[in-house]
Amino acid sequence: MSKIESNQQDLLERLRSGDKKAISWLYDQYSAALYGVIYRMVRSHSKAESILEETFVQCLADIQLREQQLNLFTCMVRTAQAIVRNQLATETDGSEQPGSEPLKNDPQLFAGNGYLSLVEGLDTSKSEVVKLVYIDGMSLDEVAHLLNLSLEEVRAQLRCALVQIHANLQKQSKIA
Secondary structure, eight states: OOHHHHHHHHHHHHHHTTOHHHHHHHHHHHHHHHHHHHHHHHOOHHHHHHHHHHHHHHHHHHTTTOOTTSOHHHHHHHHHHHHHHHHHHHHHHSOOOTTOOOOOOOHHHHHTTTSGGGGTTSOHHHHHHHIIIIISOOOHHHHHHHHTOOHHHHHHHHHHHHHHHHHHHHHHHHHO
């Protein structure tokens, strides 16, 4: 087990036990990046804040059931995407469908609101990895197999892409 995997496992155990410092650390570590992802989808600060709060609440509730299969941030992004999709569906047809499964990842759903523009500035290989993981919902293992890369190469590309996306979001937020 790598140091990162070990640290994430320790964090999960602390979160499962209700450790307030771990919860605070999780929020401090991921809220800004997650807010940026959510804001790009909804284009409303009040909606993004509400969805961010709902995402953390749902993720902390689901942490008891979560297995060590995906990166914690990946799970949080997927949870936020599901919440946004469900809210968009509710706004579109005017009715909430309790107990329904989250909508399947649909790149067309986000194409018109700037979500895909997050990856436009990346080189092709990093952009493809980000799209496969965060838009198509593939696991890192699936992406590695599909692109004929090692798991470490996929992780490195994804890490570099997320750093670049974060820097771009920081620049854009200073402009806005």
